[in-house]
Amino acid sequence: MRLCCLTLFILGALSSQAQVPGFLGKRFTVFLDANPSPAIFAQSTSNKLMVDLEGETHAATTNQFAFNTRPQVTVEYQFFKRHSIGLSYNRLSFGTTRGYYRSEPVEGQEYSYEYDSDVVRGDAFGVHLKFYYSTTVAPIGYYQTLSVYYSRVNTFDDKKSSTRQFRDDFKYPTVTMQLGRQSMPLKNLLVRAGFEMGWTFVPSNFLTENNGDWSAQEFSGYKVHQGLMGYYFFNLTLGVGYVLF
């Protein structure tokens, strides 16, 4: 049924005579974005950090060229002359550090845990509103985007592992704001570049508490929170798009 509706919609859009905004009346655009972000707040899947802000890398190492990416597919529909609405799907992946005990801690005794590098993987669905600046001829020119993502991640031992290490997925919303510029070097082909800043609504324990008070499990969980927040906190936008119809 859904496929049928979509087909009818596409055929209708293709056959209609456009008297609407967009590039020559074409309002439907598909984008593929890389969204590279410097691995400052979240280590990369190769377990690299660009700079070690906390002074203790645990299982990670530092590398100036370390970065994460967030591949994203976006569909956008321009509903006014300078406004678009869009849906996006992201694949998330970044590194994290897991704490584990060599031996089970005994109550009342001091205990310590070891660190191991893990990979956080998951996906996110997003919805966004896009505002083109007044000097643009949308979809060409400068724009600003406000997005809300719903992310669902879990940790895995390595990039290829399929065994979830937490019983329940981490599910958190994120809001982001993106500023960028779209240009059209070839007919219907769009290229965009810009940057995006975001805030993920995760528990803020890792900001207010000392990790010496945490158990290995708490450490592992809070590290995922920290990574998820850092992953969205700042990233660049690099993408290509195509104006469909």
Added chain:
Amino acid sequence: MRCILTVALVALCCTPAFLQDFNHYKTVQSQGPVPKDFTDRSAAKYAQELTNLSRDKEETRREHRGRKKFYLESTFNLDEFLGSGNVLFNDEISVYTNSVLQEVLKPYPAIQSKLRVYTVKSPVTNAFTTNNGIIFINLGLLARLENEAQLAFVLGHEATHYEKKHVINSYVNNVVIEQSRDYRKLSSSDKEFAKSSYSRELETEADLGAIDIYTKSAYSKDSVGSIFDVLRNGDHPIFWTRFDKRTLESGRYIFPDTLVATSVKSTYPQEDDDDALSTHPDVRKRKRVVARKFRDGGPGDLYRVSKTGFEKVRKMARFELCRLYLLEHLYFDALALATSLQEQDPTSVFLKETVAKALYGLAKAKLAEDEYQRQENWASTEAYLAEFFNRQTAYETSVTAMRELNKCLEAEPDNKEISLMLNDLIRSLAAEQEDLEESFVRTASEKDVPELEYPYTQYAFLDFKDSNKFFDRFDKQIAIVRKEIAEDKKISRKKKKVKVKEKPLEVNKVVVVNPIYKKIDVRKKQRVRHIEAEEVLLDIDEKIGVAAGKLDLSSEVINPNNLTSGSIRTMQSNSILNDWIDEQMRSEKLQVSSIYNEITALADSYKTDHFVWMGGVTVTRKRRGKVWLVLASAAVPPAAPLLIPLVFTPKGRNLYFSLVFNVRTQALEVLDVRGMSVRDNANILQSNIYYTLLKLKKTKVKV
């Protein structure tokens, strides 16, 4: 050759298009196949010039570069001028001037075959030539000439400029002066002096060359010196009669004597003969040189081609000047010239309308308190005319104008342009004067209106053929104004937004006129990128067609860059539209165009009232702070993909503009100006065109 030209002239004069009826004068227009000067691509012309460009042994590198630059600039600027709509070809005036050129250059067949004359719709007393053999002669000059011999001398002068390559030599000389080491140290007047002294030398040389050409011609040597008087008086109005206020009076409508000046300046002040900063030598010096040469006179004729031809062409030029003066809002000049011409053609409807339109324009300007409309610099007999209208108040001039407009309307009841002007003037005056409807005696038996500031004006509308018809119109227009004022007051009293009923414009067709595109690259020595811009303009018709097609609009493009020999309609339309838009840009307040009938006839022929003027300017410049971009990329490597491309790409900035006019209502329907900080490309231009047309399609107007 002469024979062929004479036959051609006779044949063309017999063509219906050339049958000029001075009673109902129609503006002169280009005819026949479009000459190659107009149709050839500028880039191709430039390439041709470059292939002919050889470097002389004595020429310095700077001079050679100057010549190259000259060819580029002159080719493209000349073509822009040819496409502006101001240049006429194959019309009766150009055909005649060409035949005079052929006549005077008979002993010089080599130059004769290379030169051609086009007429320029300009009131300025001037003629000029180009490096590729085009002589432009302004209507302003033709209208002032006394005989064909004078025209022959002017053309001989211009032919010498061509033969001696003065245009390019002057340009190269200026380039060399500007690039010389000491140039920057000179004061601005010294810079002018350095350039103008060479220009004066060339003018003197052209005068001497013209004397040689003229001497060998069969023209009379007696009266040629007087051409310099024509040039000297070039800024004065063309007026050869006496202003008589009685021509505007009738019945009891008699102007008070206080409006008539008793004395005026008898002559214009003599200009200083110091020509140090002028591009031309002082006229008196030039006249002396010519007079010395032709001291003893000599055999020859004042007219070699045709006396009647000359007189007709001069008359046409003068009638055209009436139109041009109105378009340029030079109402005093229009009044002076039309009044003089009425001496010869007292029944000419065109001249009566010119007077009425000039008075309408003058009245509107006075009502708008436009101080520039006072004419205080005139002397001699024309000063009486100027002083009369200077002394009239806005109210008095408006009443006079309404009288003249209504008289024209009585003679030609279907004249839409005059009807609109009359309505507009009544409304404008009613908005200024609350008791306007009570300020006039309506029938001969009616009592006088007491306590009027200008009592004579009350009789203004008594002696029409049908005064009732006039007063019906008068009352109707006043009622419209009163209603509008009452509604405005109501709205401002309520201080809240009133919902205005609107409907879409329902545009089905647009005509894009003379699109403009300029490309500037400040990184390059030759900053104005003519060739690239021309390529864009050649493709623009297709882009407009695509955008209009998407919006279900039909479109036509009047693009002087895409002409063929059969594009005569395009050139004719371009000429009228160019006149019309120039006038619109000159008008601060909405007033009925003096060529309203011409433009609406054009709109009818194109089957649309919506005409678009659009253009774009793109500037490419060097990106600054590249070092910082590299450093930032090194400091934050993931940002490199974003920053490094910027190091290698220049900065771009574009400005696009579009004006969509409804030529029938004269309303500016869409004004679209967009500045974009991106490098221009075909898609951005395409998108801008689309958005302009979309805006037009979505525009709503009050019901």
